[in-house]
Amino acid sequence: MIGAQILLECLKREGVEVIFGYPGGQVLPIFDKLYDSKIRFILTRHEQGAAHAADGYSRATGKVGVCLATSGPGATNLTTGIANAYMDSIPMIAITGQVKTSLIGNDAFQEADVTGVTRSITKHNYLVKDVKELARIIREAFYIVSTGRPGPVLIDIPSDIQLSDTEFIWPEKVDIRSYKPTYFGHPGQIKKAAKLILASRKPIIYAGGGVITSGAYRELEKLAEKIQAPVTMTLMGLGGFPGTHELSLGMLGMHGTAYANHAVMESDLIIAIGARFDDRVTGRIDVFAPYAKVIHIDIDPSSISKNIRVDIPIVGDAKNILLELISQIKGTPDTSGWLKTVAGWKKKYPLSYKDAGKIKPQYVIEQIFEATGGDAIITTEVGQNQMWSCQWYKYDRPRTFISSGGLGTMGFGFPAAMGVKLGCPDKEVFDIAGDGSIQMNIQELATCVESKINVKVAILNNGYLGMVRQWQELFFKKRYSGVALYSPDFVKLAESYGAAGILVMKKEEVRPAIEKALSLDNTVFIDFRIEPEENVFPMVPAGEALNRMIEGLA
Amino acid sequence: MRHTISVLVENKFGVLARVAGLFSARGYNIASLAVSETMDPSVSYMTIVVEAKDEKVLEQIKKQLNKLIDVISVTDFTKKEHVDRELILAKVKFSVKEKAKLENILNKYAGKIIRHAGESAIIEAVGDQAQIKELLEALNNVGISAFIRTGRIALAY
Numbered sequence: 001m002i003g004a005q006i007l008l009e010c011l012k013r014e015g016v017e018v019i020f021g022y023p024g025g026q027v028l029p030i031f032d033k034l035y036d037s038k039i040r041f042i043l044t045r046h047e048q049g050a051a052h053a054a055d056g057y058s059r060a061t062g063k064v065g066v067c068l069a070t071s072g073p074g075a076t077n078l079t080t081g082i083a084n085a086y087m088d089s090i091p092m093i094a095i096t097g098q099v100k101t102s103l104i105g106n107d108a109f110q111e112a113d114v115t116g117v118t119r120s121i122t123k124h125n126y127l128v129k130d131v132k133e134l135a136r137i138i139r140e141a142f143y144i145v146s147t148g149r150p151g152p153v154l155i156d157i158p159s160d161i162q163l164s165d166t167e168f169i170w171p172e173k174v175d176i177r178s179y180k181p182t183y184f185g186h187p188g189q190i191k192k193a194a195k196l197i198l199a200s201r202k203p204i205i206y207a208g209g210g211v212i213t214s215g216a217y218r219e220l221e222k223l224a225e226k227i228q229a230p231v232t233m234t235l236m237g238l239g240g241f242p243g244t245h246e247l248s249l250g251m252l253g254m255h256g257t258a259y260a261n262h263a264v265m266e267s268d269l270i271i272a273i274g275a276r277f278d279d280r281v282t283g284r285i286d287v288f289a290p291y292a293k294v295i296h297i298d299i300d301p302s303s304i305s306k307n308i309r310v311d312i313p314i315v316g317d318a319k320n321i322l323l324e325l326i327s328q329i330k331g332t333p334d335t336s337g338w339l340k341t342v343a344g345w346k347k348k349y350p351l352s353y354k355d356a357g358k359i360k361p362q363y364v365i366e367q368i369f370e371a372t373g374g375d376a377i378i379t380t381e382v383g384q385n386q387m388w389s390c391q392w393y394k395y396d397r398p399r400t401f402i403s404s405g406g407l408g409t410m411g412f413g414f415p416a417a418m419g420v421k422l423g424c425p426d427k428e429v430f431d432i433a434g435d436g437s438i439q440m441n442i443q444e445l446a447t448c449v450e451s452k453i454n455v456k457v458a459i460l461n462n463g464y465l466g467m468v469r470q471w472q473e474l475f476f477k478k479r480y481s482g483v484a485l486y487s488p489d490f491v492k493l494a495e496s497y498g499a500a501g502i503l504v505m506k507k508e509e510v511r512p513a514i515e516k517a518l519s520l521d522n523t524v525f526i527d528f529r530i531e532p533e534e535n536v537f538p539m540v541p542a543g544e545a546l547n548r549m550i551e552g553l554a
Numbered sequence: 555m556r557h558t559i560s561v562l563v564e565n566k567f568g569v570l571a572r573v574a575g576l577f578s579a580r581g582y583n584i585a586s587l588a589v590s591e592t593m594d595p596s597v598s599y600m601t602i603v604v605e606a607k608d609e610k611v612l613e614q615i616k617k618q619l620n621k622l623i624d625v626i627s628v629t630d631f632t633k634k635e636h637v638d639r640e641l642i643l644a645k646v647k648f649s650v651k652e653k654a655k656l657e658n659i660l661n662k663y664a665g666k667i668i669r670h671a672g673e674s675a676i677i678e679a680v681g682d683q684a685q686i687k688e689l690l691e692a693l694n695n696v697g698i699s700a701f702i703r704t705g706r707i708a709l710a711y
Contacts, residue, residue: 301617
């Protein structure tokens with residue numbers, strides 16, 4: 001078999017159903033073999049779209065997403081998508097063509113040192129120098145992306161390797177002596193944690209994306225109910241605990257709910273599960289949760305004690321550890337007073353907005369929630385649209401909120417939605433976008449129409465790069481610099497691609513437009529002309545303590 | 555504070571770049587670095603002297619190194635009984651009447667002349683960091699025209 005065939009045979013054996021990508025000179029042998037393959041190929045209109053689509057597919061299904069691009073510009077166009085997957089620990093394989101081995105280092109046409117470029121944004125990467133190693137490398141790559149703390153792996157394959165012939169040997173087992181993730185928590189640590197939990201009076205569970213990755217959704221719910229502790233989630237953790245559960249406090253952090261932030265600051269015990277105390281979560285670090293002891297469960301030892309001091313670190317898989325922890329907790333801590341206090345905050349500081357004047361974005365999202373019965377998969381772009389989507393849609397199940405957390409990549413949501421829809425064809429998929437973000441990968445409209453990927457895009461169109469404008473309003477004396485945004489007629493634009501477009505100017509048109517979009521068997525852009533200067537509240541200013549929120553109605 | 559750590563890595567191309575890239579990407583400083591083969595040709599040994607302002611930073615450096623797929627193990631010598639050495643080569647110019655003085659210095663620090671031509675010599679010496687520093691200061695009184703030293707290598711008892 002030649003290298004290109006080996007690649008596709010390995011992908012098939014790894015269970016790959018779909019590849020997102022773009023052809024080019026140095027991947028011609030792969031595309032030639034793809035012609036005969038049963039794996040579906042989705043031609044995006046930009047390599048960045050391919051990477052985000054593979055990422056979205058992975059987030060929604062838990063399977064490994066695969067993207068493919070040629071050397072040089074094809075590969076560098078993938079990099080934003082790779083960095084995005086890396087920051088959010090998403091299992092994704094990026095395959096790139098490379099100039100032939102004899103030309104590497106010669107500044108050949110469309111040559112870039114792609115393993116060099118992606119070293120710090122991949123979990124691992126490979127430059128294949130011998131076709132005999134190709135099968136082992138692909139097998140290792142799939143193992144590495146999906147085990148331990150997941151993350152993207154890039155495989156750079158020179159074109160002559162794609163054409164070289166060798167005997168195909170499928171490695172049955174993967175054994176990497178230098179890579180042995182820890183899955184089971186230390187029993188002594190788990191016992192100590194159980195004791196600390198029983199002794200606590202004001203515990204709070206702080207759940208991150210690791211809960212979703214490890215499939216610990218049920219276990220988390222069991223733990224929360226057993227110890228009667230409220231649960232707050234990071235952006236990546238939304239859906240890891242039912243958003244409509246009475247113990248849910250929604251998201252914490254910079255744009256988290258006030259009650260979540262107060263609860264964290266007043267707690268006497270934080271049980272962190274698969275979360276990493278990111279700066280958007282902790283606010284000012286030296287005054288973060290001053291009364292709390294911290295139990296930190298994470299599969300990545302380097303996440304523990306990186307940002308805050310941890311009392312009981314437990315390294316391992318969240319699901320395994322929670323199962324063990326639940327069985328070790330003999331009794332229930334008395335949290336009744338605490339739950340009353342938290343309920344008081346919930347009542348005193350609810351999420352709110354003033355529903356007057358122009359269409360409010362919060363209202364649009366509430367209506368999407370109602371119209372879809374909370375059953376849609378939501379993707380977002382980055383900025384205000386993303387924060388409102390965190391606040392106003394309630395995610396009851398894991399893998400239903402797909403958003404660029406760590407990297408904060410504008411232009412993620414739309415191509416990610418394509419990947420989600422391909423992975424979950426029976427679900428309604430909504431990208432909640434801004435007029436700025438949607439234009440960062442708007443070319444994927446062609447992909448949606450061509451490949452019949454039926455996603456809905458709600459553009460919260462305020463004529464601004466809204467989140468930057470909000471910061472300029474609050475912290476730069478309203479000197480709006482570089483944020484007023486001209487946009488095309490999104491309805492006509494969608495129609496010119498063969499998609500559908502709906503313009504919504506009035507509040508009473510919001511719900512009917514959503515219903516109509518859902519009824520159409522097509523990709524739909526809904527252009528919601530919203531209040532231009534609506535802000536996301538509450539807000540913890542950067543560098544402030546978590547309970548020093550700017551409240552208030554815009 | 556400086557710490558000596560040793561890292562056992564897969565002997566593959568690009569591994570040094572991964573380690574060096576990790577240090578620059580996360581803002582850690584390498585004071586010195588020595589890489590060598592081992593008895594097992596598939597494995598290399600890196601001795602790295604790092605600058606870490608506190609225990610937390612040192613912990614992170616070790617954890618981040620361990621996260622690299624090609625890193626097999628990380629050993630921190632900070633709290634381990636160990637020996638460490640550096641090698642120095644120095645070109646020294648001296649007059650005939652200073653020869654005795656030079657020989658005295660070399661005797662004291664177990665240095666030796668390995669090349670000698672007229673009033674110029676290349677000397678070599680091995681020692682820990684403090685010894686090398688003292689030697690350099692002493693030689694400076696005679697006259698060093700050039701010198702080079704290796705990174706530190708270390709071995710636990």
